[in-house]
Amino acid sequence: MLKYALRRLLLLIPVLFIVTVLISSLIYFSPGDPVRVMLGLRAQPEAVARIRAELGLDQPYYIRYLKWLGNALQGNLGRSLQRNEKVSEMILERLPASLEMTFFAVVVALLLAVPIGVVSATREGGLTDNLLSLFSLFWVSMPGFWIAIIAIMIFSLYLGIFPISGRGGPLWDLEGLRYLALPGLILGIRQVAIISRLIRAGMLEILGEDYIRTARSKGLAERLVVYKHALRNAMIPTVTIFGLQIPEILSLSVIIETVFAWPGTGRLLVDAVLKRDYTLVQGIVLVYALLVILMNLAVDLLYAYIDPRIKHE
């Protein structure tokens, strides 16, 4: 297991390198001048030229990329073109908020998806199953932006249960949790729909297996049959898909952060792209790529826990 984990970690290097080359070339070759965007409509050409030179933007792309790469390998992600602040500090300031919301969304997804999937499978074809299927279809179909706005109208404005927007503090603080609840729930609810359907499908297949029939005929309580014997096996494909959903959670979080004015890295990335802040975009994408790879590694390692037959060589 340790060798497997180390090998996967070594693969990080070429993957991250490819990601940074792709992203930096995409943004470099996109139309738009970061200095023009920064200075606005009335900027004089001389001022634009002067600031471009000061920021090193008059140098060829490959020189700028290599300089950035050299610094990044030493832990220096450079300075934001727009704000002249250290990229690493800007990311560290906003990352906890994004991680909190992602973590909350994942917890919500798992807490709700598992029982919903199990209940759906064990009541296949019944009213409960049909209602839960409709529930899943609804959340998968609705655009996240729209759901977020409706949630604010209902839960914040009409019912007054949750605050409308902003961050109230860290996750472990009750006030922080109050502010996190609605955006985290909206971010996680779509995953509930997807994962519960996967669990349902997996459970339906497994509940028809011979060993399940054997367990029942041995007189085991239905709860034990379902949760101990069937669910664990149904989780393997679910965990795989869940790992693939992590990038979707991160990309949807951009929309949720915008609607709820949540001060996370998603919004920071969108702003950086629109303002052509090359160094900030590179830094954030690098961090996101690292997070996705590490989360997928964690998911892979989880297999061995769920199914002891799986050995990572």
Add this chain to the structure above:
Amino acid sequence: MLFIRNFKTLLLVLAAVVLVLGLPGTGSAAEAGGGTIIEAMGTEPTTLDCFKSRRRPEIMILHTMLEPLFVTGPDLKVGPLLVDSWKASEDSKVWTLTLKEGIKFHDGEPFNAPAVKFSLERHMKGSQGGKLKIIEAVEAPDDKTVVLTLKQGYPELLNVLANFDCSMVSPKAVEAAGGDWGNKVIVGTGPVMLSEWRSGDRIILKRNPDYTHGPSWLANKGPAKVAEWHIRFLPEPATLIAELTSGEVDLSDYVTERDVKRVESHANTNLIVAKSTSAIYLAINTKNEPYNDLKIREAMVHAVNAEAVRKAAMSGVASPLAIPIAPTVMGYWPKAAELAEPLIKYDPELAKKMLDEAGWKVGGQGFREKDGKPLAINFLAFNIARYKRMGEVAAPMLEAAGFKVDLQILEPGDLYERVLKGKHDLLSTGLVGSQGIAVDDLVLSFHSDNLGSIVQWCYYQNPEMDKLLDESRYDPDPAKRTEALNKAQELAATTLPVVPIANANEIFGYKKTLKGVEAYTKHPWCFDQVDAYRVLEISK
């Protein structure tokens, strides 16, 4: 992994969680009530370094912390702010300013002549250095006296010095802050100072307790009535309106035309719609064929129903516009609008007739052609709601007249690049947030010296216009300056570089319990200057 084995138990647990989280907290994320005002903005500033940026979000905040030497008053006249007295040489080439005493920067350093020299020289190298190109040298012979030597006589220099681009900054703070200037450090002489910038959340400004030199027309010349002023960033308009109407936010001028009725009719909020200095129009690229022909431009103007565009794009919350500058700016000549009237009236039949006479006939595919070439318009619009909608409404009107319209909605970065390359024929845009001076607005948009900046999006090159604009700035005789300015406006009106659409309004939504909002919004002349002193006039 935690399993909840009983679905009913799960529901009970969830209900309990919602109940606990839904309990009223200790307050919203910001300090509630008392000495704090919370204002909402739709976008976060890029930087607070005015050397680099002059976008609206930056100006709105910086103007409360930084002050220029002079300030434009409600009568549209420039008066002293940090200056006690001034005199100009007979040829208006050498200006001697005597500074007010006793004013300090936020860091306690004295505001003096060396600081003025430092600030002006810094700005001359900055993003808006164009305005200060007229200055040859800045001298500080003593702590109270500043001598400006200009490259040529400029009687209207005070207009330039009243511009935000000439705001005073603390030299010591700039040098000490290094790369942190504009992010963590901003030091000026204004009524509030930067306390904290929480990225993605808010900027917190705190009262400058030593501030007592507010402009003469203000009832409260300082200090500010509230201890803290929070500026929250709420990029989603629906969320911003929700926060305003629920009372979590006290004030915002990011209310869009679409939300006017909602804010106006809500029990918690009031709304003020004030005239602004913004001119909204469709800018025609007068360099590209066939739009370098005045008759074709006139046909284009006649084809667009500006009133319908205003209704659709601005919910009707805007006034008509006749020439490319707003009627609220200082020096506006109403006669120019009268001269423009017959040229800008909506008359689609006249548009078609003019195009026919110019040889552009309707071809088999429904649009006009001449010598095998289609009458094509490459029509660009910013992806901002107002400009996008303007494009969407105007495009079919132009198509009805026989133009072949290719409308593209673009984000600013991409759009700026295309405009700079002159790839547009028509651009849905406007001159927003000007200082409110007619000659400045005309120079920005139509003087050939400004070709190369994005705002010269009409690619307007007319030696007669250049001559008139130079006279209106540099002629020592005020009567001749006024005459030249009027003629420049007439020329702008009759050469039709734009399809005039609207004089946009500033819309302020605020909590009914706030005091002083009417006082500060009664000055319609300049958006920038109005915003600066809201921190002095508004309280709870």
